[in-house]
Ligand SMILES: *[C@@H]1O[C@H](CO)[C@@H](O)[C@H](O)[C@H]1NC(C)=O
Ligand SMILES: *[C@@H]1O[C@H](CO)[C@@H](O)[C@H](O)[C@H]1NC(C)=O
Ligand SMILES: *[C@@H]1O[C@H](CO)[C@@H](O)[C@H](O)[C@H]1NC(C)=O
């Protein structure tokens with residue numbers, strides 16, 4: 001790492017030298033600039049973006065019930081999908097989860113990103129909330145808040161999330177965890193509230209991994225259809 005950094009610095013310096021001394025449009029300058037850029041990109045962005053994805057990166061998380069959760073608790077399955085524009089775009093996510101009780105009068109369920117992608121002990125081995133900046137809950141990058149199932153399902157699109165899939169604080173390889181209870185959003189007046197929102201048992205979890213664009217597009221059209229359906233219904237009700 002040190003060696004790479006000094007190499008980058010060296011190249012950057014020599015590139016600056018070239019700027020002063022010669023025409024920046026000359027071939028050697030472009031060559032050096034490209035090498036510096038490539039080096040930085042490799043250092044900062046382990047996931048390379050290519051033409052196939054139009055500068056986007058996509059990820060999926062295949063939700064499964066925790067091996068540590070009792071059989072009488074909701075057995076949650078489904079997907080959480082992520083999309084982000086390379087390298088500065090804000091994260092978008094689709095939550096598509098099933099297996100909740102069918103009545104609509106149930107508590108919210110907290111969803112977070114946890115530090116580890118380790119499911120060796122069910123969801124209990126995923127560690128605490130991913131907290132790279134040592135701040136209190138609910139200011140962790142993966143504090144997604146509460147979700148309210150309708151007819152046993154969660155179908156939700158969220159934009160402008162503060163977690164990222166790029167750089168040193170990437171969520172790739174970490175986990176998404178859904179809890180039995182509602183997140184108190186740090187207002188519980190106790191220590192746990194500022195660590196995890198007192199959201200209770202871990203019902204289900206999954207590890208975040210890179211995927212192709214098609215999964216996202218399929219799910220997004222489902223979420224969009226649902227929204228359109230609701231808008232249509234509202235329009236009919238008003239008519
Ligand atoms: C990406 O697309 C550009 C223009 O559309 C093309 O010139 C280039 O060869 C492509 N690169 C790869 C790696 O396919
Ligand atoms: C919803 O749940 C609350 C508390 O559990 C209860 O007081 C209320 O009557 C329920 N409402 C319906 C419509 O079932
Ligand atoms: C996205 O979030 C940031 C910080 O949370 C905020 O400053 C910005 O206005 C938001 N952008 C949109 C389009 O909502």
Ligand SMILES: [Cu+2]
Nearest residue numbers: 111112177179
């Ligand atoms: Cu959690």
Ligand SMILES: [Zn+2]
Nearest residue numbers: 129137140143
């Ligand atoms: Zn948190």
